[in-house]
Amino acid sequence: MSGTNSDGTLVPASVTRDSRVAAGRRPGARRPRPAALSLPHKPTANTGAGAEKGTAIVAFDQSGITQISLKYQNANVAYQSQIGLHDISFDAAPAAPQVDLNMSDARPFAGESFGAASYANASTGTIAWNGNWVETDASGAAQSATAGNVLITGGEISITKASSAIQRAVNLSSQSTDSLNRLSFDYRSTSGVDAGTDKLDVQVSANGGTTWTTIDAIDPGASASGTKSYDITAYSNANTVVRFKPTAGSFNQGSESFLLDNVKITAQPTSFSASYTEGGAAVNIAGATAAINDNSTNMSGATISVGSFVTGTR
Numbered sequence: 098m099s100g101t102n103s104d105g106t107l108v109p110a111s112v113t114r115d116s117r118v119a120a121g122r123r124p125g126a127r128r129p130r131p132a133a134l135s136l137p138h139k140p141t142a143n144t145g146a147g148a149e150k151g152t153a154i155v156a157f158d159q160s161g162i163t164q165i166s167l168k169y170q171n172a173n174v175a176y177q178s179q180i181g182l183h184d185i186s187f188d189a190a191p192a193a194p195q196v197d198l199n200m201s202d203a204r205p206f207a208g209e210s211f212g213a214a215s216y217a218n219a220s221t222g223t224i225a226w227n228g229n230w231v232e233t234d235a236s237g238a239a240q241s242a243t244a245g246n247v248l249i250t251g252g253e254i255s256i257t258k259a260s261s262a263i264q265r266a267v268n269l270s271s272q273s274t275d276s277l278n279r280l281s282f283d284y285r286s287t288s289g290v291d292a293g294t295d296k297l298d299v300q301v302s303a304n305g306g307t308t309w310t311t312i313d314a315i316d317p318g319a320s321a322s323g324t325k326s327y328d329i330t331a332y333s334n335a336n337t338v339v340r341f342k343p344t345a346g347s348f349n350q351g352s353e354s355f356l357l358d359n360v361k362i363t364a365q366p367t368s369f370s371a372s373y374t375e376g377g378a379a380v381n382i383a384g385a386t387a388a389i390n391d392n393s394t395n396m397s398g399a400t401i402s403v404g405s406f407v408t409g410t411r
Contacts, residue, residue: 195277196399198369199384206363207267214249216242224364227266233342235260253285253356256297256341257348264306264340265360269333272364278333282360284315285322289352292318296344297355301329305336314344317355329362337362 208221209230216230230242235258237245246258254263272278280301296316300309312327329337341357348355369387371380382401389399 195367195390196387196401197277197365197367197390198382198387198401199366200386200388201384202366204363204365205272206361208362209265209360211249211252211254211358214242216240216249222361222363224267224269224272224362227268230254230263230265233260233262253358255354255356256343257354259343259345259347259349261348262340262342264338266305266336266338267362268335269337269362269364270335273333273335275366275368276330276333277328277365277367278330279326279363279365280329280339280361281324281326281363283322283324283358284317285356286317286319287352287354287356288320289350290317290319290321290348290355291353292316295347295353295355297347298340298342298344299325299327300340300342301327301332302338302340303332303334303336306338306340309340315355 205224206220206222207224207226209218209226210221212218216232220226229240232240232242232245232247234241234245234247237248242249246261247254247256247263249255256263269276269278280299284297286295293316296314298311299313299315300311302309310332312329313325315325317323329339339360339362341355343355347353369381369383371382373380382403
């Protein structure tokens with residue numbers, strides 16, 4: 098992968114494989130190089146329905162990108178290979194500048210992989226969910242994860258009918274300051290979904306579900322799949338709730354379903370800590386991987402506050 102941005106050469110900060118591939122649910126589990134995604138060879142069946150499949154997520158810790166080029170190279174010319182790209186999407190930089198003084202910090206998350214057909218699955222990360230999934234479902238038993246228009250099946254959560262919804266709360270009070278928080282998930286749609294009419298609202302609440310903000314209306318079309326990611330920092334507190342709800346009139350036919358997997362709320366710490374000894378050598382006030390994520394033309398500077406002074410320090 099190569100390209101240019103406003104400052105010159107484009108350098109991917111990371112390239113990661115869809116977790117469903119890494120878990121072995123699809124072929125091709127080799128870890129990619131930092132700036133490339135390579136699939137192992139299956140020379141006898143690497144075309145058509147037998148081809149390897151996967152989803153790549155490319156992250157760039159820089160702004161002003163104007164061009165991205167994708168290049169496919171067949172390293173084994175003795176065999177025929179084909180490559181197809183689809184459902185390419187870009188997450189824009191946030192409206193407000195974001196400063197991270199140490200990009201190397203661990204990023205805790207609340208996660209759900211729907212490995213068991215239960216609304217009470219524990220978080221797959223170090224941030225716990227604040228209660229179970231809660232469904233709105235006119236069919237099936239109340240809060241049943243195995244029946245009705247909202248249910249867990251095949252390691253995914255399936256949603257049909259416009260009256261349905263599924264939501265879960267998370268306590269982000271410890272991540273409400275000095276963190277950038279993102280909601281992400283994988284999705285796919287079934288073959289009967291109609292583009293333009295069958296949509297899913299992605300919503301978030303900062304007051305326990307009293308009011309909701311729709312941050313996206315996904316319009317997938319038929320047999321589509323992809324990954325979505327959203328900045329929900331502004332809604333992060335002890336009463337954060339995320340909800341997935343079909344738009345009015347959506348997914349009302351028998352063959353129309355929207356499926357979710359690998360739901361995560363990830364906290365990216367932005368502060369930096371260093372200890373200074375009185376009279377000792379100077380210390381850094383930011384890590385070597387400090388970064389600014391900004392699409393604003395009005396930012397002219399930023400202020401970094403240094404705290405935790407010892408009494409009498411100047």
